[in-house]
Amino acid sequence: MNDKILITYASRSGSTAEIAEAIGKTIAQNGAQVDVLPMREVTDLTLYRAVVAGSAIRKSKWLPEAMQFVQTLRSELRQKPFATFTVSITLAMSNTDQYRQAVSEWIQPVRLQVRPLSEGLFAGMLDFHKLPLTFDSLLLGGVVALGIFPKGDRRDWNAIRSWAEGIRPLL
Template sequence: MTANILVAYGTKNGSTARIAESVADVLGKEGLTAEALPAAGVRDVTAYDAVVVGGALYAGRWHRDARRFLQRNRRALAERPLWLFSSGPLDASASERDIPPVPAVRRAMARLDAREHITFGGCLEEGAKGRLARMIIRNGKGGDFRDFARIEEWAAHVAGELTARHEQR
């Protein structure tokens, strides 16, 4: 199978980019062609057979670049398989239970008929941009809560769905 998959992401400090790259790597290992790109730089998704979009969560909102990407590409995204992920909780909660999408993501899922959404833990470490981020780190609430085994498991699940879909054609 040679499906071409885009993994677009919105990130402020690079944590969500690393998750997107991991998803793209797993998709590639599963026999798909995948690339991870910043959502702000992608203007056209018509060259892709499926799309995964990830956004960092800040104060209960999905990253602006991810939201704008969905809006800008809404017609094309509605015509192809779409998965969404969020990253952000700065604790182990995302590995312990399913965290539902924030309201804007839930609405986008319905509008675009997205297959699935998952929330992964976030990462906020020394050197992060933003006054609030620096304050969180100063108060000892930062850290890396990304669970790469879970991320890779989810990406393999997405690859399995894409492979099954392609074989049904």
């Protein structure tokens, strides 16, 4: 039976994973069976009637395992209702059309593989305590110090739940 809905995510510091959990809870509210799983653990979609896939953004791209997921499973994904969500700090700077358009362009490689029914774009979280000390995180610290990216938890749970409610009838 393929009656379940899969919410799957790629996350490095956990903020996208928590958004996936919140989406899963909202979609399960009308009694649907939902699995929330990291993408690395998903190899077979036959159990699922619909898939919601989300990734954190790093350097203006979905995480590599998220792109890999879409590429590898594109034939199956094209046969099912499919929605995406994308988590970035850019949307914490501003949620205006200009910024949404920029973030939306980063998802074009996903669209070229499978066209989603809906695309959620959410502000994420920058918590330097949760980031390993790497060249990239130091660079990011500089961008925050310059006031370009904001830090802290910028997730808007009402926006996330409201998007999940909106896609529920499509899945």
